[in-house]
Amino acid sequence: MYLRGVFIDDTFAEAFTVRVARVLITARTLRWAREAALKLTGFATSVIGCKCEAGIERELAPAETPDGRPGVSVLVMTMGKDDLSNRLVERVGQTVLTCPTTACFDGLPDAPDRIGVGSVLRFFGDGFQASKVLRGERFWRIPVMEGEFLVQEKFGMQKGVGGGNFLILARSADAALDAAEAAVAAMTPAAGVILPFPGGVVRSGSKVGSRRSKKMIASTNDAFCPTLRAATQTALPEGVNSVLEIVINGLDAGAISRAMRAGIGAACRDGVVSITAGNYGGKLGPHHFHLRQIMAESTEAHA
Amino acid sequence: MSTLRLTLREPPAQRVDLSPLSADHLAGKTPAQVAAIELATGNRKIRVDDLFTIAGDFGSELEIRGGCEKLDRIGAGMTHGHVIVRGDAGAYVGAGMRGGVVEVHGSVGARAACAMRGGVLHVTADAGDFLASALAGERRGMRGGTVVVGGNAGDRVGDRMRRGMVLIEGDAGDYCASRMVAGTIAVAGRVGGFPGLAMRRGTLLLLQPPAALVATFNDCGEHPNLFLTLLVRSWRTLPGRFGTLPDGRLRARRYMGDLGNDGRGEILVWV
Numbered sequence: 001m002y003l004r005g006v007f008i009d010d011t012f013a014e015a016f017t018v019r020v021a022r023v024l025i026t027a028r029t030l031r032w033a034r035e036a037a038l039k040l041t042g043f044a045t046s047v048i049g050c051k052c053e054a055g056i057e058r059e060l061a062p063a064e065t066p067d068g069r070p071g072v073s074v075l076v077m078t079m080g081k082d083d084l085s086n087r088l089v090e091r092v093g094q095t096v097l098t099c100p101t102t103a104c105f106d107g108l109p110d111a112p113d114r115i116g117v118g119s120v121l122r123f124f125g126d127g128f129q130a131s132k133v134l135r136g137e138r139f140w141r142i143p144v145m146e147g148e149f150l151v152q153e154k155f156g157m158q159k160g161v162g163g164g165n166f167l168i169l170a171r172s173a174d175a176a177l178d179a180a181e182a183a184v185a186a187m188t189p190a191a192g193v194i195l196p197f198p199g200g201v202v203r204s205g206s207k208v209g210s211r212r213s214k215k216m217i218a219s220t221n222d223a224f225c226p227t228l229r230a231a232t233q234t235a236l237p238e239g240v241n242s243v244l245e246i247v248i249n250g251l252d253a254g255a256i257s258r259a260m261r262a263g264i265g266a267a268c269r270d271g272v273v274s275i276t277a278g279n280y281g282g283k284l285g286p287h288h289f290h291l292r293q294i295m296a297e298s299t300e301a302h303a
Numbered sequence: 304m305s306t307l308r309l310t311l312r313e314p315p316a317q318r319v320d321l322s323p324l325s326a327d328h329l330a331g332k333t334p335a336q337v338a339a340i341e342l343a344t345g346n347r348k349i350r351v352d353d354l355f356t357i358a359g360d361f362g363s364e365l366e367i368r369g370g371c372e373k374l375d376r377i378g379a380g381m382t383h384g385h386v387i388v389r390g391d392a393g394a395y396v397g398a399g400m401r402g403g404v405v406e407v408h409g410s411v412g413a414r415a416a417c418a419m420r421g422g423v424l425h426v427t428a429d430a431g432d433f434l435a436s437a438l439a440g441e442r443r444g445m446r447g448g449t450v451v452v453g454g455n456a457g458d459r460v461g462d463r464m465r466r467g468m469v470l471i472e473g474d475a476g477d478y479c480a481s482r483m484v485a486g487t488i489a490v491a492g493r494v495g496g497f498p499g500l501a502m503r504r505g506t507l508l509l510l511q512p513p514a515a516l517v518a519t520f521n522d523c524g525e526h527p528n529l530f531l532t533l534l535v536r537s538w539r540t541l542p543g544r545f546g547t548l549p550d551g552r553l554r555a556r557r558y559m560g561d562l563g564n565d566g567r568g569e570i571l572v573w574v
């Protein structure tokens with residue numbers, strides 16, 4: 001399949017099930033909500049090294065937030081249930097509690113699984129904290145030097161999908177980056193997804209394990225490294241000199257499919273040779289995103 | 304939704320316990336069976352049709368017409384359904400209530416909503432003493448649900464209260480929020496003497512400054528208070544003045560106390 005002259009590989013992205021929470025951060029101004037959200041989602045690119053994956057989902061207008069102030073919606077994902085609770089407590093406690101004027105609310109009120117966040121952070125109040133139950137939900141008021149930090153006691157947790165991806169194979173590094181930036185711009189408005197890597201883009205895709213060290217659980221994906229073309233069993237077609245990957249996590253497979261369709265569509269431009277995806281032969285995760293099925297609805301795609 | 308309508312024949316000579324007339328007891332009963340329900344009055348029992356004329360069938364709504372201050376325990380212990388009283392009601396309205404709605408288009412007597420655990424009690428006129436407090440001799444007061452009073456409330460509102468919401472659009476009497484353990488009481492009018500006496504935790508929100516506070520409440524200053532926004536927004540579906548308060552950039556002066564009894568309660572004065 002081709003889209004604007006770019007070959008769409010007949011393969012699939014393989015993704016796995018994660019646990020996800022949606023954190024709504026509000027503040028007096030959008031700037032301070034963003035400051036807290038950027039810190040909260042910092043160092044959260046991959047569960048391999050960061051224990052969680054997190055990203056900004058979107059900005060929220062005052063009418064969309066529980067307290068009528070501007071806000072930011074963040075998704076945080078982990079592999080296990082207990083991990084998610086721990087990561088939220090650590091990150092909200094260190095990055096939102098500390099940030100001027102912020103408050104923190106649950107963004108998945110309908111999720112049946114509830115994990116404690118405010119119920120743990122309240123101990124920072126050293127006995128001076130107070131709570132209120134409003135419409136069946138408990139909120140903690142934790143006194144801080146600025147005034148009060150308001151945080152919801154429990155946050156919803158649901159199953160999500162992590163590791164959706166596609167690779168942009170381009171003639172040059174510049175062309176790969178231009179295409180990746182266009183893809184990220186097209187995917188950013190999509191609801192229910194995050195792109196956890198820097199700017200949404202990964203340059204260091206990995207393979208499982210290592211040739212040299214048993215301790216390494218992941219190492220460079222040498223088959224896609226252009227500088228190793230002659231030294232390894234390369235997967236790069238002729239003329240490809242740079243590869244960038246987009247990783248997408250989402251609340252569900254549908255959200256990832258929609259985002260991938262928008263992203264791949266935008267990435268198919270001059271200088272890009274093909275689009276492919278990373279998988280492990282179907283052994284890693286239950287979610288398979290077949291590129292050609294996803295792009296079949298594109299009117300510009302052809303055989 | 305079908306409604307069972309009970310119209311008072313004439314005011315009873317003695318107080319009558321109407322707690323058997325809740326959705327929990329009325330469900331599935333024919334009008335004849337409802338007529339035969341016995342109600343305690345003094346040291347004897349009377350039938351429902353001795354006291355009321357009966358019309359309609361019970362679906363989930365009961366309407367009592369021609370209320371009287373001797374009709375006690377309306378909605379007491381109910382878990383669901385809707386009770387409407389057209390007129391005044393006696394003591395213990397909604398006592399121990401766990402769910403549903405009781406609407407009184409008139410005034411209620413003492414100890415309304417005492418030991419209430421859930422549901423909504425809406426009184427359009429005044430409420431007597433010990434609103435939302437504990438049953439006599441018990442140590443725990445109201446512990447859930449919402450009470451809205453359109454008029455004034457008597458003394459000792461929320462005595463020993465530990466959860467839930469009480470909203471009074473008029474004035475509250477003396478010792479409002481006394482011995483309060485937790486929960487929220489809001490008073491739009493004036494509050495009487497000694498508000499919050501022996502209060503441990505919880506919030507007494509006053510829309511008007513109190514004439515005086517007990518000496519064991521300390522002024523913590525005037526601050527923006529974000530939680531008030533959530534609080535006010537949670538009232539949006541309720542009837543009356545509290546449902547229409549502004550909810551943006553709210554400030555309150557905070558008095559902490561009662562320092563003679565744990566001291567983690569607060570009286571917030573709306574600014």
